[in-house]
Amino acid sequence: MAEAPFILQEHQFQRLKTVLARLCVECAARVVFLVDRDGQPITYHGDIGDMDTTSFSSLAAGNVAATSSMAKLIGEDVFPSVFHEGERESIFISVIGRSLLVVVFDERSTLSLVKLRTKRGSYEVAAILDEAIAESANNHASNNSFFAEITDDDIDSLFS
Numbered sequence: 001m002a003e004a005p006f007i008l009q010e011h012q013f014q015r016l017k018t019v020l021a022r023l024c025v026e027c028a029a030r031v032v033f034l035v036d037r038d039g040q041p042i043t044y045h046g047d048i049g050d051m052d053t054t055s056f057s058s059l060a061a062g063n064v065a066a067t068s069s070m071a072k073l074i075g076e077d078v079f080p081s082v083f084h085e086g087e088r089e090s091i092f093i094s095v096i097g098r099s100l101l102v103v104v105f106d107e108r109s110t111l112s113l114v115k116l117r118t119k120r121g122s123y124e125v126a127a128i129l130d131e132a133i134a135e136s137a138n139n140h141a142s143n144n145s146f147f148a149e150i151t152d153d154d155i156d157s158l159f160s
Helices: 010-026 053-073 111-148 152-158
Strands: 029-036 041-046 081-085 089-096 099-106
Touching: 010 029, 010 041, 010 111, 029 053, 041 053, 053 081, 053 089, 053 099, 081 111, 089 111, 099 111
Parallel strands: none
Antiparallel strands: 029 041, 029 099, 081 089, 089 099
């Protein structure tokens, strides 16, 4: 079953940006992304250069989906993180529910530092997203109760 969409309010978005900005500094990262599991970029902080952020986000989500399928094939429920080491830059992806925290870093940082800082940042991001999901559910429930009062007869009478 697909997860219900949610609305991220401006104050929640700003809090996410603050967490990503701090994480970028703490990890000595080039850039930190927050991406949804469908591959849509939510926000980022850092130097993207000429990177296509939409393609990057989509590929990160596809990578996590493929890795999750591999985990199931070997009897694991999930791999909570994915790491790719390059010659000059590396990528660390942390799965946070329906989102991904993606850190791109170079030789100025280490995997250990990125893992440590990302763990704390993941909890903060998860709390903000959980808040957004709960608020969206509450708003959806209250909006549905408003429309629930309207009957087919009410609608027909408008067009008669």
